Amino acid sequence: MSRGHCILSHGFESGPDATKVTALAEAAEQLGWTTERPDFTDLDARQDISRVGDVPARLQRLLDIAGAAVARGGPVVLGGSSLGAYVSAIASLQVPTRALFLMVPPLRMGPMPALDAAPVPTSVVHAWHDELIPANEVIDWARARSARLLLLDDGHRLAGHVDATARAFAELLRDL
DSSP, rough: OOEEEEEEEEOTTTTTTHHHHHHHHHHHHHHEEEEEEEOOOHHHOOOOSSSSSSSSHHHHHHHHHHHHHHHSOOEEEEEEHHHHHHHHHTTTTTTTOSSSEEOOEEEEEEEOOOOOOOOSSSEEEEEEESSSSOOHHHHHHHHHHHHHEESSSSSTTTTHHHHHHHHOOOOOHHHH
16 A cells, blocks of 8 residues: 655656656655656747746646646655756645655746745755755745755756665655
8 A cells, every 4th residue: 555646747858767756756666655757848848938848837737647646545745856846846835745855946937936835844955066046045945944955065967966865755755
């Protein structure tokens, strides 16, 4: 029997088989959670004013997937990297979410609302040397929510810390 369902959203110009979301899925499955990794590559190929694909359509797709998972029962955890973290956080405001796992979350996304999230257990993993999203802004955002925060000596892709990120996700799931 599953402990719940994790929906893990890849970043822009990435995919559902990306290294980080794959590592998170493996960590969750080892703990008895089911996982799902939506494919947003078709939407990311669209160019709009944000230059990061069709963000409203990406959010709507995640809301539809998460809503269906909630309807099947059991807790839903949303997680993602970069743009995937942004849509996961915003979706948590509209779909019952047990917890959030946000990797290098952007605080602003063009004309979309500023990053916000439901008041649920939240873990944030960010990079000290993120070339796209300043660490100090993410620290302030996490502090305002009393979120668990892991800062790593890495860049935006967190490529050198995939295992540490997966361990942080497993810790969040164990604590639920």
